[in-house]
Amino acid sequence: MDLIRTLTDAQLKTDLPEIKTGDTVKVSAKVVEGNRERIQVFEGTVMRLRGGGLGLTITVRRIASGVGVERTFKVHSPRIEKIEVLRHGISHRAQLYFLRDRVGKRSSLREKLGVPGEASVAEVAAEEAITPPVPAPVEAEVVEASEQDPA
Numbered sequence: 001m002d003l004i005r006t007l008t009d010a011q012l013k014t015d016l017p018e019i020k021t022g023d024t025v026k027v028s029a030k031v032v033e034g035n036r037e038r039i040q041v042f043e044g045t046v047m048r049l050r051g052g053g054l055g056l057t058i059t060v061r062r063i064a065s066g067v068g069v070e071r072t073f074k075v076h077s078p079r080i081e082k083i084e085v086l087r088h089g090i091s092h093r094a095q096l097y098f099l100r101d102r103v104g105k106r107s108s109l110r111e112k113l114g115v116p117g118e119a120s121v122a123e124v125a126a127e128e129a130i131t132p133p134v135p136a137p138v139e140a141e142v143v144e145a146s147e148q149d150p151a
Contacts, residue, residue, distance in 0.1 A: 008054050013076050016083060019058060021046050022091030022109050027060060027073055028081040039081055042071055045109065048095040061099060063107070068100060088112040 019025060026043045044062030047070065051057055056075045061068060073080060089109035099107050 011054055011076060013080075016075065017085045019046060019049065019075075019083065019085060020088070020091070021048060021094060021096055022089030024086045024089060025058075025060060026084040026086055027058075028083075029073065030079045030081060042073075043086070044069075044071075045089065045096070045099065047097065047099065061096075 023046045024044070025046055026041055028039050028041050031038055031040045042060060042062070044060040047059045047061045049056065049058055054076050057072050058075055059070055059072045061070045063069070075083070088111065090112050091109055096109075
């Protein structure tokens with residue numbers, strides 16, 4: 001059993017963010033078309049997490065051209081380039097299948113604000129957008145000598 005555990009531990013990805021249902025994620029997956037390979041980005045809401053270890057899968061849902069599209073990804077697959085959590089949503093369910101029946105704004109979840117230890121996505125984007133101020137060249141300080149009357 002230790003042999004199986006060592007083999008699976010070697011294949012687990014360690015650079016994954018914490019993913020929960022209700023989070024909005026951006027999954028970059030490698031797609032093979034003919035003889036070329038490209039990266040396809042799929043952005044949506046995590047509807048469910050299933051399994052554990054190497055078999056951990058997430059189902060992500062988004063609305064594309066007015067049609068709901070769900071796609072299931074094996075999180076530790078070598079075809080998954082990276083997973084980014086764009087925002088943390090508030091959900092009180094393990095599976096969010098009720099989102100299938102909702103349309104428009106009702107299909108979105110509230111955002112979890114003020115997660116301790118983490119900067120929000122908006123704060124990180126704002127920090128990246130701000131360029132550091134360029135220091136002005138320092139000029140030599142001019143000291144004026146005052147004349148005093150010898151009395």
